[in-house]
Amino acid sequence: MKLLLILPKSERGWWGKVSRSGKAGFVRLNLPTIAALTPEDWEVEILDNRVKPVDYSARPDLVGITGFTSEIPWAYEIADKWRDRGVKVAMGGVHVSAMPDEALTHCDAVVIGEAELVWAGLLDDLKAGRLKKKYKAERLCGMKGMAIPRRDLLDRKMFSSFYTLQATRGCPFNCDYCAVTAFFGNEFRVRPVDDVIEEIKGFNAKEFFFMDDNIVGRAKYAKELFTKLIPLGVRWGSQASITMAKDDELLRLYAKSGGKYAFIGLESLSQKNLDKMHKGWNSAKGFKESIAKIHDAGINIVGSFVFGLDDDDPTVFKTTLDFIMETKLDAAQFHILTPLPGTVTYGVLEREGRIIDRDWAKYHTGEVVFRPKGMTAEELQAGYYWIFKQTYSMKSILKRSLRSRAGLVYRLAANFSYRKKALLMPDVPGL
Ligand code: SF4
Known part of the structure; x- marks a missing residue:
């Protein structure tokens, strides 16, 4: 069985553009993680449409597509083209999780929320010819022993930041306009520090980026992680909250690591x-x-x-x-x-009748779509x-x-x- 995973490109906005050298920025972990969750009897290909065109003459058994809200029009276009050719399509991600019924007008099945607990079941159902429309995990998955993203399926030359990973999921805060808590839930989850260190050692590279939404979301955990990073002599960056300035030891370890x-x-x-x-x-x-x-x-x-x-x-x-x-x-x-679907801001602006443009392509935070x-x-x-x-x-x-x-x-x-x-x-x- 063949699985083709596609990340669409966005032709609008400033953030997702490939550089002049033709490279995409950071490796996004979603599809390499889905690939890692896929049983070995599947042949998996990842296609990052930001750097490579889609070949519609291929004949995969399933196409999986994800994308941010601003990328979703292109994701839908790709999904429609595959379905026109008789290929089944499954979609997931932040936008699809907030708007599953909209997505189902372009695909056969949607994954709502994190895929970890439902992906294998979706593949089994496809094989057995009983694919359902919606797959939603009943709980959040733990981060202990989590799947290591299949970076081996990516072309390293195509990314300016190839080594990215996740140590935590979610954020302890809940800002109205942010999709993080809407998608990952209110629980801030952490991965065992030793698992994180092992993954970093496997990079065999001195520089990487934590894709976490808030690497200092739990100070005690962050301090343990940073302490264990020190002997590796690496350089890294992440998203973090300004609250870290209140903790001198945390700041010191952040820098020292x-x-x-x-x-x-x-x-x-x-x-x-x-x-x-x-x-x-x-x-x-x-x-x-x-x-x-x-x-x-x-x-x-x-x-x-x-x-x-x-x-x-x-x-x-x-x-x-x-x-x-x-x-x-x-x-x-x-x-x-930008009122991203699924966020509190979306609900408020919708109720107040202030959303003036629903072209998702414009939802890249650089265009005004509300009053x-x-x-x-x-x-x-x-x-x-x-x-x-x-x-x-x-x-x-x-x-x-x-x-x-x-x-x-x-x-x-x-x-x-x-x-x-x-x-x-x-x-x-x-x-
Ligand atoms: S990730 Fe940032 S914007 Fe989102 S809830 Fe946390 S602190 Fe707020």
């Missing part, structure tokens, strides 16, 4: 916004001090900001840029508030382009990057990679 950078969701400088999105534990007042502490520990920060929240008006872009320059934030990611409160949709879109361009002007890059010699290479690489995206955006006169 090779943690060179952290993606941190600052989201908004307005405490009112943070409170409203249930991110009140992120204290806007304490941001400057926390950033300074993380910098002093030797860790670069890529801060993430969301615009279009209810307390934002057109001044938010200039205020945020001033903050980035004053704190010498190493890099910043900007997002327009903001404190400014027009046009002002929000223009402000997003403006702050991106200002932050990644040469003057800004140099001023922030040269704050210290330590970690300079990482800072410059990150800034020039974001600058490429900024240069693709339209100029905004008058801002």
Whole structure:
């Protein structure tokens, strides 16, 4: 039996683009994990459509497709083409789990939530000719002894960050606009530290990225993990919450174990916004001090900001840029508030009748798809382009990057990679 797993490309937005050298960014672990969960009597192929076209002349017994909300139109297009050729298609992932009935108009079966506990059953049902429409695990799976993603099925040359892994799942927080808790549930799960260390040793590489949503979500676990990473002499990055600045030992171990950078969701400088999105534990007042502490520990920060929240008006872009320059934030990611299906934000904006565009292709957090409160949709879109361009002007890059010699290479690489995206955006006169 042949299984073809496909990750679609997205032809809109700034994040999923392949680089000029034709490489995709980070290896996403979903399909390599599904491959690892597939019994040995199946022949498995993974096709990352970001870097390779789909060959519809092949004859797999099953096609499995996943994708973020912004990729889902292309996922559906691929699914439709396979079904036109008589091939069964199963879909899963964050978007499909939130919108299973929509997905079922394009495929034969959906996996709702994590696939670990239901995937083998789906394959058995297919073989026996009794494929059901919906497969939903009744509980979250444990992380002990979890399947190691089949990286051997990927072409290493096609990715700029090949070694990615997961030590934890979920996040102890529950921010309204975030799909993490909606998908992974409220439980923050951790993998045995020794399992993580073994997987890293198997990389035979000195640099990797934790795909975790919050690597410091449980401080005690993070400290144990970081302590065991120290002898490996590796370099790594992850997403983390700014709460780590409150724990000196955690910060020290993060840096000492090779943690060179952290993606941190600052989201908004307005405490009112943070409170409203249930991110009140992120204290806007304490941001400057926390950033300074993380910098002093030797860790670069890529801060993430969301615009279009209810307390934002057109001044938010200039205020945020001033903050980035004053704190010498190493890099910043900007997002327009996007009501991803399955999130609290989606439910609220839907009830308030403020969702103005349901073209999922635009749900890549760089286009306005809802009616903001404190400014027009046009002002929000223009402000997003403006702050991106200002932050990644040469003057800004140099001023922030040269704050210290330590970690300079990482800072410059990150800034020039974001600058490429900024240069693709339209100029905004008058801002
Ligand atoms: S802290 Fe980050 S990952 Fe956790 S729920 Fe909030 S936005 Fe999502």
